[in-house]
Amino acid sequence: MxxxxxxxxxxxxxxxxxxxxxxxxxxxxxxxxxxxxxxxxxxxxxxxxxxxxxxxxxxxxxxxxxxxxxxxxxxxxxxxxxxxxxxxxxxxxxxxxxxxxxxxxxxxxxxxxxxxxxxxxxxxxxxxxxxxxxxSESSAVVPPQRITIAADHMAFTLKPQTEPIRDLLGQLKPTVTVVHVVEPEDRDDCTAAREAVAQSGLTAQVAQVGTHGVRSLRVFQGILQGAAETHADLLVVVARRRSFLGQLFNRSVTSQVVLHGHLPVLLLPAMG
Structure with missing residues (x-):
């Protein structure tokens, strides 16, 4: 429980x-x-x-x-x-x-x-x-059946407080997809992003994790585009320490996703 x-x-x-x-x-x-x-x-x-x-x-x-x-x-x-x-x-x-x-x-x-x-x-x-x-305008499916996790290629360590989220994923058994956003001229391979998520332990209780690459000039727009293209009911964003402790939060990718997204967004605080 x-x-x-x-x-x-x-x-x-x-x-x-x-x-x-x-x-x-x-x-x-x-x-x-x-x-x-x-x-x-x-x-x-x-x-x-x-x-x-x-x-x-x-x-x-x-x-x-x-x-x-x-x-x-x-x-x-x-x-x-x-x-x-x-x-x-x-x-x-x-x-x-x-x-x-x-x-x-x-x-x-x-x-x-x-x-x-x-x-x-x-x-x-x-x-x-x-x-x-x-x-306020969200009418997303609850419990979520499709969860999209936004991640880059950089490793991250989640705070101990996020442990219940791993259990939640294990209980709900949703379709989970990692979305990775790159510049338009770059290769949109998601292998490193999926490995970063796996190494964090977030998807330890998920049997299979899909990937979806997006090319976009603006990362937050790419994340929202990826959530739409994967038909997500819930978007998960890892909030790195510099994002939620920095003075320029309103300019961060995390804040832009929260401000402009129409899906429920789960923010997970990371140590790095």
């Missing part, structure tokens, strides 16, 4: 979609849920300037949480906090040791990249825990 899934909610449509996804994935795996509501009411909150913050009473928060959990078929722990997102999630991770975090991504199609909240960066920094970002 997997450790609980930790789902963040602010009662938006995007968060509700992430909760639905987490519940649909948890049920066949026998996992429970922890639903964490973070009350963002500080005038210093970046959303305070856009009018998006919901100022709810404790009673309204309790009602909203009850409405979202009353029909779920698995055990659910409900929590609410007024702490900042990083400290709140870090504390919840310490206490519940979840196998994954779930975060809903609102539609950011009309928002400049540099203005999009880097919540995923904050969570990777704070917890080093696998993070599944679910776009």
């Amino acid at each position: 997997l450790a609980p899934f930790l789902v963040l909610t602010d009662f938006t449509a995007a968060a509700d979609n992430a909760l639905r996804y987490a519940a649909a994935l948890a049920q066949p795996l026998g996992a429970s849920l922890v639903l964490l509501h973070i009350r963002r009411e500080s005038l210093l909150d970046r959303d305070a300037f856009t009018g998006k913050i919901q100022h709810l009473t404790e009673g309204e928060v309790a009602t909203a949480l009850e409405e979202r959990t009353r029909n779920l078929p698995m055990p659910v722990v409900v929590e609410s906090t007024a702490d900042g997102i990083a400290s709140a999630v870090e504390d919840a991770v310490r206490r519940h040791q979840p196998s994954m975090l779930f975060l809903g991504k609102p539609d950011t199609g009309n928002t400049p990249d540099e203005l999009v909240s880097t919540t995923s960066l904050t969570l990777l920094r704070a917890t080093r825990t696998p993070l599944l970002v679910v776009p």
